Amino acid sequence: MSGSQGDNMEGMARMRRGGGRHAVRRFxxxxxxxxxxxALRDAVRHGWDAAAVQAALLGDQPTLW
Known part of the structure; x- marks a missing residue:
């Protein structure tokens, strides 16, 4: 199979060869x-900071709890 890494990953997902992982969402x-x-890399640059990691992953998206 030739092509870019993205093409190869999509082909693996279509053939269900992704190790149970979900396909990368195109949107x-x-x-x-x-x-x-x-943002995540910057959040942990000087050590683990749970609040900074959460902010990096969620941005301004609210949480349920």
Whole structure:
């Protein structure tokens, strides 16, 4: 199978060869995922801070509890 990593991952998901993981959602654009990843990296740069990690992962999205 040739193509980009994204193409290969989508093909694996279609053939149910993803180890039980869900396919990467297309509506979650790479830019959004990258921003979240960078924010998470910055949150733990100087050690674990649970509040900073939660803020990096959720942004301004409210939680249920």
């Amino acid at each position: 979650d654009s790479r830019g959004v995922r990258r921003e979240r990843s960078v």
